[in-house]
Amino acid sequence: MSFDAFGSKATIVVFGASGDLAKKKTFPALFGLFREGHLSSDVKIIGYARSHLEEEDFKKRISANFKNGTTEQVSAFLSKTSYIAGPYDTDEGYHRLLASIEEYESEHKLTAPERLFYLALPPSVFTTVASQLKKLLYTEKGKVRIIVEKPFGHDLESSRKLQKDLAPLFTEEELYRIDHYLGKEMVKNLLVLRFGNEFFNGTWNKNHIKSIQISFKEAFGTEGRGGYFDSIGIVRDVMQNHLLQVLTLLTMDRPVSFDPEAVRDEKVKILKAFEPIDHDDLILGQYTKSEDGSKPSYLDDDTVPKNSKCVTYAALGLQIHNERWEGVPIVMRAGKALDESKVEVRIQFKPVAKGMFKEIQRNELVIRIQPNEAIYLKINSKVPGISTETSLTDLDLTYSTRYSKDFWIPEAYEALIRDCYLGNHSNFVRDDELDVSWKLFTPLLEFIESDKSPQPELYPYGSKGPKALRQYLQKHDYVFADEGTYQWPLTTPKVKGKI
Numbered sequence: 001m002s003f004d005a006f007g008s009k010a011t012i013v014v015f016g017a018s019g020d021l022a023k024k025k026t027f028p029a030l031f032g033l034f035r036e037g038h039l040s041s042d043v044k045i046i047g048y049a050r051s052h053l054e055e056e057d058f059k060k061r062i063s064a065n066f067k068n069g070t071t072e073q074v075s076a077f078l079s080k081t082s083y084i085a086g087p088y089d090t091d092e093g094y095h096r097l098l099a100s101i102e103e104y105e106s107e108h109k110l111t112a113p114e115r116l117f118y119l120a121l122p123p124s125v126f127t128t129v130a131s132q133l134k135k136l137l138y139t140e141k142g143k144v145r146i147i148v149e150k151p152f153g154h155d156l157e158s159s160r161k162l163q164k165d166l167a168p169l170f171t172e173e174e175l176y177r178i179d180h181y182l183g184k185e186m187v188k189n190l191l192v193l194r195f196g197n198e199f200f201n202g203t204w205n206k207n208h209i210k211s212i213q214i215s216f217k218e219a220f221g222t223e224g225r226g227g228y229f230d231s232i233g234i235v236r237d238v239m240q241n242h243l244l245q246v247l248t249l250l251t252m253d254r255p256v257s258f259d260p261e262a263v264r265d266e267k268v269k270i271l272k273a274f275e276p277i278d279h280d281d282l283i284l285g286q287y288t289k290s291e292d293g294s295k296p297s298y299l300d301d302d303t304v305p306k307n308s309k310c311v312t313y314a315a316l317g318l319q320i321h322n323e324r325w326e327g328v329p330i331v332m333r334a335g336k337a338l339d340e341s342k343v344e345v346r347i348q349f350k351p352v353a354k355g356m357f358k359e360i361q362r363n364e365l366v367i368r369i370q371p372n373e374a375i376y377l378k379i380n381s382k383v384p385g386i387s388t389e390t391s392l393t394d395l396d397l398t399y400s401t402r403y404s405k406d407f408w409i410p411e412a413y414e415a416l417i418r419d420c421y422l423g424n425h426s427n428f429v430r431d432d433e434l435d436v437s438w439k440l441f442t443p444l445l446e447f448i449e450s451d452k453s454p455q456p457e458l459y460p461y462g463s464k465g466p467k468a469l470r471q472y473l474q475k476h477d478y479v480f481a482d483e484g485t486y487q488w489p490l491t492t493p494k495v496k497g498k499i
């Protein structure tokens with residue numbers, strides 16, 4: 001597929017360059033692309049923010065998180081990078097920025113300039129900066145792309161307002177809304193996995209699938225970010241965006257091609273088929289101190305109101321009304337301060353007919369997005385040797401053991417910045433997609449944040465989450481494998497009772 005790619009000489013400006021995202025993700029991703037030869041050594045990179053930083057301090061700050069490069073690569077990258085301090089809301093700094101961009105463009109005799117603006121900024125200044133960009137840094141002669149970061153609004157109304165403010169300034173072609181989950185390797189594999197394998201393609205529906213589960217677990221809490229998180233909560237933080245994107249890719253129909261609009265059309269179509277989320281079918285939780293007392297509770301954070309009902313854990317049931325999915329229960333769950341960090345999808349297939357088998361377990365496809373990407377399919381197989389018993393084992397594609405380390409798997413931000421540079425919108429969020437996702441989640445958020453919402457169930461930091469979860473999953477047709485029957489990855493002869 002061909003895209004309208006930027007060439008080797010372009011300017012990349014990172015707004016909010018003094019901030020956390022720029023330091024931890026944006027500049028390390030630009031460096032990663034440069035290190036791997038996916039960013040031309042002729043590009044110009046400028047960091048822009050209000051803070052007065054010496055250029056050397058700025059460079060030290062951003063390079064602290066660079067990974068795997070040689071000293072020469074780091075120096076070569078930093079030599080392309082500069083920093084300009086200036087305000088967001090008045091013209092003055094933008095004039096200096098423009099002078100710097102134009103100097104580079106005229107030095108290279110660029111008649112059709114290419115400019116990428118990355119807004120690593122809080123949403124409160126998105127529109128101000130976007131307006132200034134349009135007024136002072138836009139070029140009609142070349143190409144302009146603008147990357148914006150989540151959150152794209154706080155609810156349906158504020159999201160629409162943001163789109164309404166941005167729409168007259170930049171076309172949908174020029175806007176790239178990042179949801180970094182769309183840049184993750186396993187998420188990018190979902191369409192290939194589903195539509196490139198007939199045994200999945202043919203069984204990916206209500207006739208064969210019994211339940212779907214998407215689970216996001218983080219082993220750390222909101223330490224230091226409590227003030228920010230309190231008005232966000234876990235549903236808005238990762239479910240309305242990251243997990244919904246994963247679910248959309250899992251459930252949408254086959255697009256006619258990998259063309260970005262074909263893919264995004266299908267995503268919008270499936271999102272419109274979701275039933276409103278049932279407020280009575282939820283688990284809401286908030287973490288308390290760890291059992292040994294070493295980890296703080298959510299409320300211990302000084303920036304959090306002492307009576308906060310902020311939800312740090314949620315499980316919710318979803319239903320899709322279409323031919324493919326009618327009646328298949330879907331559970332989306334996410335939590336902070338749990339026993340491990342893991343994001344995965346679990347698809348359970350219907351049980352086979354009884355008769356031949358008195359007891360046989362369900363097939364389950366597990367797609368582990370992180371850490372350590374893996375796809376494994378739990379299957380029933382005869383216990384090796386003289387036994388006639390069946391046991392649950394798996395067909396296993398664990399990336400670390402199957403693919404050599406010579407494969408460069410880009411970090412999500414590396415993949416997405418590269419896509420934007422190439423002009424590929426496939427893994428960015430389109431305006432109508434955003435609108436439908438907020439339509440689905442806003443009533444739920446309003447309920448959770450109203451006086452009517454129940455008190456979140458408390459769970460200790462470092463635990464598996466609220467106790468009600470196991471029963472909740474069972475209610476949604478997720479069946480746990482019989483204890484001891486599934487051992488991963490090595491199965492020993494004593495699988496189930498005496499052989």
Ligand SMILES: NC(=O)C1=CN([C@@H]2O[C@H](COP(=O)(O)OP(=O)(O)OC[C@H]3O[C@@H](n4cnc5c(N)ncnc54)[C@H](OP(=O)(O)O)[C@@H]3O)[C@@H](O)[C@H]2O)C=CC1
Binds near residue numbers: 018
């Ligand atoms: N940090 C992360 O890991 C992630 C962040 N995001 C999103 O990316 C964006 C940037 O995040 P992050 O870097 O953490 O944010 P920061 O709070 O670090 O802000 C980035 C920069 O913006 C400027 N800034 C901060 N507050 C204001 C304000 N009220 N008015 C004007 N300028 C301000 C500051 O620069 P200066 O004062 O020097 O101008 C700051 O260095 C946000 O939209 C965030 O939601 C998304 C995913 C992950």
Ligand SMILES: O=C1O[C@H](COP(=O)(O)O)[C@@H](O)[C@H](O)[C@H]1O
Binds near residue numbers: 237238
């Ligand atoms: O957007 C966010 O995502 C991170 C999780 O991202 P991951 O790539 O580390 O899985 C989450 O921790 C953060 O709260 C949220 O704002």
